[in-house]
Structures are given as structure tokens and as C-alpha cells.
Amino acid sequence: MAEIKRVGVIGGGLMGHGIAQVSATAGYDVVLREVDQGAIDKCMGKIQKQLARAVEKGKSTQEDADAILARITTTSDYGELADCDLVIEAISESLPAKLEMWKEVDAIVKPEAFFASNTSSLAIIDQAAQTSRPERFLGLHYFNPAQVMKLVEVIRAVTTSDEAFEAGLEFARSQKKLAIPTKDKAGFIVNRLLVPYMLDAIRAYEEGVGSVDEIDDAMKAGAGHPMGPLTLADFVGLDTMGSICDVLFDEFRERRFAQPPTLRKMLSAGWYGRKTGKGFYDYSGESPVPNPGI
Numbered sequence: 001m002a003e004i005k006r007v008g009v010i011g012g013g014l015m016g017h018g019i020a021q022v023s024a025t026a027g028y029d030v031v032l033r034e035v036d037q038g039a040i041d042k043c044m045g046k047i048q049k050q051l052a053r054a055v056e057k058g059k060s061t062q063e064d065a066d067a068i069l070a071r072i073t074t075t076s077d078y079g080e081l082a083d084c085d086l087v088i089e090a091i092s093e094s095l096p097a098k099l100e101m102w103k104e105v106d107a108i109v110k111p112e113a114f115f116a117s118n119t120s121s122l123a124i125i126d127q128a129a130q131t132s133r134p135e136r137f138l139g140l141h142y143f144n145p146a147q148v149m150k151l152v153e154v155i156r157a158v159t160t161s162d163e164a165f166e167a168g169l170e171f172a173r174s175q176k177k178l179a180i181p182t183k184d185k186a187g188f189i190v191n192r193l194l195v196p197y198m199l200d201a202i203r204a205y206e207e208g209v210g211s212v213d214e215i216d217d218a219m220k221a222g223a224g225h226p227m228g229p230l231t232l233a234d235f236v237g238l239d240t241m242g243s244i245c246d247v248l249f250d251e252f253r254e255r256r257f258a259q260p261p262t263l264r265k266m267l268s269a270g271w272y273g274r275k276t277g278k279g280f281y282d283y284s285g286e287s288p289v290p291n292p293g294i
């Protein structure tokens with residue numbers, strides 16, 4: 001089987017920076033591509049902060065943290081990905097944007113390399129089939145924060161070869177993740193179940209079943225969840241949630257996947273959750289408070 005040594009990560013946002021960090025921690029050389037130096041600095045800043053915190057807590061040595069950082073190179077040029085053995089995309093959840101990106105990357109990266117998408121919901125075949133290597137294309141779906149969450153869904157498109165699928169499973173396991181194979185059905189396992197749950201929490205709020213913090217506190221105390229559903233929606237990013245809803249609704253045409261009006265309005269307002277400082281909660285103060293604007 002082709003050995004993976006050098007990993008390209010496209011997109012250094014919420015998911016991409018975590019995927020780059022766990023890959024470098026597992027010993028891979030990582031080439032991280034972002035659009036410009038500002039985005040690269042932001043991404044590397046997050047990784048440095050996480051590594052520094054691990055050293056502070058005694059969970060890592062300074063030497064190990066330095067070695068992890070040294071394994072990550074950054075670029076805004078797709079050309080630097082040419083000799084990667086695996087390229088993982090973690091850009092925004094938009095099929096046209098992903099296809100445009102793959103068109104460029106496919107022409108540059110060596111033909112024997114594997115391609116993987118970290119899409120939250122889009123069927124893998126819709127990307128795979130648009131590249132010159134549909135048999136070497138698979139899904140590797142990480143969860144936020146990728147440094148902490150154990151799971152990677154390894155998704156096999158109808159075109160994915162045994163070799164590529166096995167390489168994906170092996171890659172996730174080498175990062176000490178639990179690799180669960182899933183079929184190429186929109187939303188895969190987790191988001192198919194988790195997204196309707198978060199949407200139901202929004203509907204419960206709309207119907208006045210409870211306030212934002214009551215709904216969250218109830219699910220934490222009553223169901224043992226680490227975060228309530230509305231905190232989690234802010235954490236995932238309401239823009240990402242909205243895109244996932246649209247994909248799932250298009251695919252299944254079921255009301256449970258439709259964007260509730262509150263979510264739609266929040267997206268129009270540019271309230272994308274934690275990343276923009278406002279979502280179901282307002283994050284501008286010491287600790288989050290329910291957003292009075294919703």
C-alpha cells in the first residue's frame with residue numbers, strides 16, 4: 001500500500017487547523033494551505049496556543065511541541081502541495097467552492113496521491129467524480145475540536161478503491177482516532193443524527209418550551225451532554241449548520257432538516273456563533289450570555 005508521509009491540508013479554519021495539528025502530532029509532515037498570510041497567521045496562532053497549553057499542563061514537552069510545529073509548513077500556493085501523499089480539504093461547506101479548488105489541486109498534485117474531503121454533509125462522490133482520480137478519493141470527517149474528539153468517519157464513495165479506503169482507515173488510526181467506516185450518504189452517521197437534534201432545539205426555543213440557557217442546561221443536566229444543543233450550534237458555527245441543513249434538506253426533502261426561521265434570520269444578521277462573537281449567545285463579555293437580539 002502507498003505510504004503516507006506528507007499530508008496537505010487545505011483550509012486552516014475551525015477544522016483545518018485541528019486536522020493539521022493532529023496530523024503533525026502523529027508524525028506526518030504537513031503542508032497547510034490558506035488563502036493569504038493573515039489567514040495563515042491566524043491558523044498557526046491557534047495551533048501554537050494549543051501546543052503551549054499542552055506544555056503548560058505537562059501533557060507535552062517543549063521539545064515535542066517544537067517538533068510538531070516544525071513539521072507544519074504553510075503556504076498560499078497550491079503548487080507546494082505537489083508531492084503530498086494525501087491532501088485533505090477543510091474549506092467552507094460549498095460544493096462549487098470545493099470543485100473549483102479540486103480542479104486546481106488535481107492538476108498539480110502527483111497522480112498517486114489520495115484526496116480526502118472533510119465535508120460535513122456533502123456526498124463524497126459529487127467531489128470524487130469531478131477529479132481525475134475518483135478511485136483515490138474518500139471522505140475523512142473530523143469533529144470539532146479535532147484535537148480532542150475521538151471520531152473520524154471514513155467515507156467510501158462508490159468509486160473509492162480498497163487501497164484508498166484502507167489508507168484512510170489506517171491514517172485515522174495512526175492519529176489515535178476511532179475510525180468508523182460510513183456509507184456515502186449525506187450527513188453520514190453523526191450529522192444525520194446530530195443536526196436534526198440541534199434544529200429541534202431551535203424549534204423548541206421558537207415554541208417557547210424553554211429559554212436558550214434553559215434548553216442547554218436541561219440537556220447537559222438531563223442527558224449528560226458536555227454542551228447544550230444551542231451552545232453546540234454556536235460552537236460548530238451557524239453558517240456551517242445552515243449549509244449542512246441545506247444539503248440534507250435537498251437530499252432528503254424532510255422538514256426535520258429544514259432551517260428554522262430563527263436560524264435563517266441569524267445567518268442574515270451575520271451571527272455565525274462563537275467565531276463571530278454572536279450566535280445564540282453573546283461572547284463579547286467575560287462569559288457567554290444569551291443573545292438578547294434573537
Ligand code: 3HC
Binds near residue numbers: 120142143145149227
Ligand atoms: N481546541 C483544542 N483543544 C481543546 C479545545 C479546542 N477548541 N477546547 C477544549 N480543548 C481541550 C482542552 O485543552 C482540554 O484538554 P486537556 O484535557 O488535555 O486539558 C480538553 O479539551 C477539555 O477542555 P476543557 O476542560 O476546557 O472543557 P470541557 O471539558 O468542557 O471540554 C469540549 C470541551 C471537549 C469541547 C466539550 O465541551 C465537548 O466535548 N463538547 C462537545 C463537542 C462536540 O460535540 N463536537 C462535535 C460537533 S459536530 C462536528 O464537529 C461535525 C461537523 O461536521 C459539524
